[in-house]
Amino acid sequence: MPKSNKPSVLGMFAGATGSQQIFELEERIEQLQAEITRLRDERVNGELAEQERTRLNQTIEELREQLKASGIFKIHYSQVKPNPKQVRQTFTPDSIHSIAVSIREEGQQEPIILLPGNLIFDGERRWRAVGQYLQPEIQTLDAVMLPKELSDSELHALTLLTSLHREGLNELDLAEGLIQQAKLAFEIEQEEVVKAVRRVIARLNAKKLLPQLTELVSATRVEQSERIKEFELNDTERNVFLLLLRFQQNPASVDANVFPCLRLPEDLKTAIRGSGLGANHARSLQQLNPKNLGIEETEATKIRQNATLQVLQERLTVAQTRSLVTKIIAEHTPEKKPKPNHQISSLIRAVSATKVDNIQQEQLFDLLSALEAKAEEIQKKLRDTTN
Structure with a gap:
């Protein structure tokens, strides 16, 4: 599958994490990056998962046959x-x-x-x-x-492998499973794991090394341990990445598609586990929050739960869910007034403060003509707006 040399959306903004504008766009950027990564890795990961599923099924069947004998x-x-x-x-x-x-x-x-x-x-x-x-x-x-x-x-590693490759896991269960394995194996907490993956992916993306990382997913454990040295990772980063690769998870895909599920509100996590809500659906519904709706947490949660129920009952696609979310936000967001034009405000203050006592008569005529012309233009604009 051909690889693109274009920088990812996330990588383009990796150096501007302190910017307020980027902070406000973070969730949207994350969605776009998830889609880019999914499209890029879908084919190769699907093939790898199928191969590993077959291998693991054979192993479990062999084990079961051996145990039957006992x-x-x-x-x-x-x-x-x-x-x-x-x-x-x-x-x-x-x-x-x-x-x-x-x-x-x-x-x-x-x-x-x-x-x-x-x-x-x-x-x-x-x-x-x-x-x-x-x-x-x-x-x-x-x-x-x-x-x-x-x-x-x-025990956790074996159950994770079994669940991953026999039937597959939804992104929420996978995220929590990987976090739990990192804690058991290396005593690394959730926040540290997430930050380590995000940090390294941004760094590798800037160096255009993500294709090499993708290749490691299908490599042997020995090859992974040796080739990962090229990425110059610290001990925590190295342990986390080798753990993800052990379970044949592309760290870039985990960063974009899996770990974001950890930040979902509890009602959406419950819908994923109990009703089969898709992770991509949940991430769209996550936008129905107090900040975007301009209301209190309790009311926002109720609106989100009703929308989730509609998505499940009507079996909406991800695209239809996004449209529904956009519509709900528009209904609850008051029409924004245009921001004040600071140039006009400064002009008004300047005109008001101008003294005409010592201005030559010729200049006064010129000023009056300019003001009359501008006044006529303003009146026409106001009439058009009213009509």
């Missing part, structure tokens, strides 16, 4: 414990209900995989389906047990 057992659903390191937080009712129907009609096709202590490693949606929809007719699940205890970091 014995499948029945376990009551109430004895199974959800994984506290589960990356996937979005379990939509439709998804769980669909699995429940399948289990009721076809039976449980694959056992769930448990860790010591009956902690779920793979199969949480099957467990939820039995607990939520299949009582009392089905109360037990087929299960196999992994014999190995895992550290918090290992």
Whole structure:
């Protein structure tokens, strides 16, 4: 896929973060950068994700077959414990209900995989389906047990990989999963992770090194560790970037599309997790805030929630959602008056302060003629405006 040498929208403004004008445009710039990055990386990331999904599915199937040999057992659903390191937080009712129907009609096709202590490693949606929809007719699940205890970091990394490449994660779950993994693996907090990625992407973009970064996504772990030295990263930046690359995430795409979801208001996060609202839809709806609407937080939240409900019920596209948001903001924003012309204000003050006592008669006639001509022009403008 051909790469563009043009600077990104974000990179063009990277050196002006202190400007008030840029601060006000930040959210719009972020949206544009997300779209640019998505279009650039969509094909290559899709191919990589599919390859990794296939590889991981094969690995899990091989593991399941090995565990089957050691014995499948029945376990009551109430004895199974959800994984506290589960990356996937979005379990939509439709998804769980669909699995429940399948289990009721076809039976449980694959056992769930448990860790010591009956902690779920793979199969949480099957467990939820039995607990939520299949009582009392089905109360037990087929299960196999992994014999190995895992550290918090290992467990989280494996569940993140499983969720990423078997079914994919929405951007919100992915963002929170990556942040949690950085904290477990390196004790790096969320704000530090986000700032490190943003800082390096701006720097690499200025040096036109983003294509090399994209190439690293599909490289081996050894190649990634070696080639990333070219970017001259500090320890925190290096750890964060190697972590993202481990999970085959392009840091530029994470910066533009994934981490912004962390700043979404809670009502939109809830809509993503509970109702399947798309992240791009949510970022458009995020514009319905007190600042843009000129109202209090409580009222703005109510308007945003109603708009979210409309988007979900009418299944609006991202473009239609943006149009809806623009319309709502226009309805709640009073018409702005033109800013005062400072040149005219200065002229009025100068004319008012001018003394005519010591001015020659010829100049007085010239001044009067000029003022009369301008007065006639002003009166005509006022009549046109009134009409």
